Amino acid sequence: MNQLSRNGIHAFDFLLGHWHVENRRLRKRLQDNHEWETFDAIQHNQALPAGIGNYDDFVAGNWRPGFVGMSLRLFNPQTGLWSIYWLDNQNAGLSAAGILLPPVVGQFENGVGVFECEDELDGKPIRVRYTWSDLQPDSARWEQAMSPDQGKTWEMNWRMLFRRAT
Template sequence: MTTNNTDKELSQSLATTASLISQGAQDFDFLMGHWTIENRKMLKPLTGSDQWESFMATQHAQKLPAGIGNFDDFVPLVWRPGFIGMSLRIYNPETDMWSIYWLNNKNGGIDASTGMLTAPVVGRFENGVGSFLGADQFDGKAILVRYTWSDISPNSARWQQAFSSDEGLTWETNWIMQMSRVFQ
């Protein structure tokens, strides 16, 4: 009789774990669809400057097959004519972590020295806020970059990027996106 209870408890535990994993894989479900984006971007990050530019963009996000992640396009309306960006988000159910890659039509998101994708930011959502951190380069210097997703509702969300040149002791927010859903 003990074996049956143990098997039943194990089955329930596995079902609960699978449910939690699938919930993590749905963290970005709010983002699927079409959006308009009000962008506010610092002109010269990490220089002490406080000059910002503002511009509009559109975005369309969709899921990848088998629940492994999602991707979106980022199309500015008049900012940097011809520029197209893309976020590729991959979910790892073993770690309950997301890896987010930024790609664009300028360099493909490829590290010229290795021929591989540039390093992602990695993280997860906790209490409705997504925090993702990674190593990067800016103007030839090693930095940390952080993406934060917050203020998420069915029809709006906020994303911001911050850089740290002192290993995370201080952060400078340099790009803010306020997103509004487009109903079609």
């Protein structure tokens, strides 16, 4: 995949299809916790009509039976930025008032995608960052990090290694 296909509206084309996902996730976030859980998941990514983005399902039955997550990625051709929403069957990605929670927003540069937003954890303001890297036709890496101090320090708390399913 050339660099141009990782920019703009085609930035996430690499992710289309079926994947096996190896997860490593901190049990507690921003609490100086060092206890990791590992689990496998499957994911299927599909394009949305007219190239406006894509979505995937995230099923990790051995981790949390019945849990289903979903990422919705939307491309804004006016800004050239992507917005990524996380939804799941625990809260549907909605606030208590029924409003869609804020997306991480960003783009790819030099083969690495960085997407950030302001959020809350346990009622405290935090910054969230998703990073996509090591993009290959049959593999990719995703990480989530959080910052309690407006991006001065970061704690990586979830890593996914993607391997294309055959």
